[in-house]
Amino acid sequence: METYSTLVWVILGMAVVTYVPRMIPMVYLSDREIPSWLNEWLGYIPVTVLAALLFPILFMENGSLSILQNPYLLAALPTFIVGFWTKNIFITVLVGMASVVAIRFFI
Template identity: 50%
Template sequence: MDGKVLAVIIGMMLVTYIPRMLPLAILSRINISKGVLNWLSYVPVAVLSALLAPELLIRDGQLSFNLANTYLLAALPCFLVGAYSKSIFLTVVTGMGMMVLLNRL
């Protein structure tokens, strides 16, 4: 293997590992208040919502709340299954099944 390729691989490894390891190493030694921990528990939901909302609601640059928006139609049962079952597996299977069903209709 060429030395440059190995250097790039090692560099990419460090750039990926260090931002994940440093906060863990630093924050594991600090007592974080319950309020901050409670606030941090909402971060994954907020990030997921920010990623999903444009994909589900926008078609061709405009808001799409109609029956032609199969992504939104498939997401609705997924939200219900996820809320009641708390199972990622069941939610993903529901989404896949709904997309297959809607695309066949």
């Protein structure tokens, strides 16, 4: 019973931590006009976060810079090309997964 209670509290805590940062700006900014420069600046945040998440896995392996022998970087190249060319997230994800599998099989 102790484990169940702890699990419920952890889930509720995670829900609050996830919900509150989204709710506060929505409540605070819902009746205000956001300047166009701020709206444009906020549009760069997802790209920046994605780059910060991808950089270590694409360019580092075991804590050191690895460009030619890193399978994730090698798989990212055809994935990027297909994503840029097709603009289809489903096909891009499939190419990315297939690239990782193929590179791990051959290397």
